[in-house]
Amino acid sequence: MIEVHHLYKSFNGQGVLEDVSLQVKKGEILVILGESGSGKSVFLKHLIGLLRPDSGSVSINSWDITRMTEQELLRIRKDMGYLFQEGALYDFMNVFENIAFPLREHTAFDAETIRMKVYNILKLIGLEGVEQKYPAELSGGMRKRVALARAIILDSKILFCDEPTSGLDPLRSRNISDLLHEVAKKLHCTTVVASHDIQNSLRIADRLALLQSGRIVAFGTPSEFKISSNMFVKEFII
């Protein structure tokens, strides 16, 4: 369970998050919607402690992570997956090594098991045969999917995805969203997704939040969202 209380964050005097509070229940998929520049990525980075808030708190399983040292944070991040908006794959490693990296770092699996796991996940994301390629040789969408594979390979109980479907064609977006949904539900995984892909978000989310100029302006289930009278929600969904 993730609880965010009165989160404030500004860069160089410009407020990005202004009093954001929300809760994510265990095993739930929460999608944060919002237009470009509304602070979705900044918010996600707070949830995993990559950014520190100016004030407010973030607690995960009732541990306040804003008070943890970096070393403590490193330890708890081993049980979390994080997909960066730009993928952030290691460009000195090929696809196989990138996906295998978390396994090699945090598990005691032997080389054969790791190989099996990586090949399985490559099949899941529809990228068989690219394991020897380097990130620079992939398309943006392929990089994104490899990065998603790296984020979910440890079967973490908590997963943060920054725009998992941006840069993908509609069919692929649908597939990847479904994959995310499937993985999250199978592992009973608490998931927070940042996105501006409305259709897929409505399909996979248990609840949605709309972020607008640093505030959560709407919060609810997909069906509540569809009939919402809130101006921003209406504009955003249409």
Next chain:
Amino acid sequence: MRLLLDLGWHWVAWSGRAVCFLWDVLACVVRGRIRWAETFRQIYEQGVHSVAIIVLTSFASGVVLALQGYMAMSRFGAKEYISHLVGLSLVRELGPVFTALIFSGKAGARITAELGAMSVNDQVLATRALGVDPIEYLIVPRMIACFLVLPILTIIAEFVGITGGYGVGVLEAGIPGAFYINQTIRAIGYVDFWGGFAKVFFFAIIIGWICCYQGYSTSGGSLGVGKYTTKAVAFSYIFIILSNTLLTKIILTWWG
């Protein structure tokens, strides 16, 4: 005045962060969190990519030293002492300093550019998100590699430089080869060698520290990578030259 104060404060903050950074690195090393496979990869990369240019420059400086020495000393009829001149200048001063300068321009710039590109592409952030300490995974191997590679390169540079001097001494000045070698060995004392060589370890720490720190704190996209890389090389040069002056004074006073 206001600007000066700001600048001063900026410098203090910057140095403070740099010291914290070094502290984190040392803490990692002391706890034995050293990734040797990655370190060997870095040793290979830094060493192999710098060795050619270092061989070339040190050979050339050995030759030039010998040529100039021959000119000057034959006026006094003391051309046998070319070997002393070449050997001592290389071992006491030129070998360590030249090698350090070239190394920081080659391997140091490479380190900063690599780490800088990783910083601006979120790869450093991703390392943290994956629960791996970037200091341990990215920085410590590079700094240790620096610390091990630079002394080796210096030995190579000194050897090659002396060989260059030998070539001039034998071919140009007509000094018998065996005599030249013998003279060189007798000229370079224990103190001469170590007085120069001790500085190398210090330079290695300076280069590793500055270049890793600059790369690690790079921001601002590809422009930032360029900016921080040139800054790293410039700072390395300045600090090598300044600390060399200081170290030379200290070593000469204490050791003669």
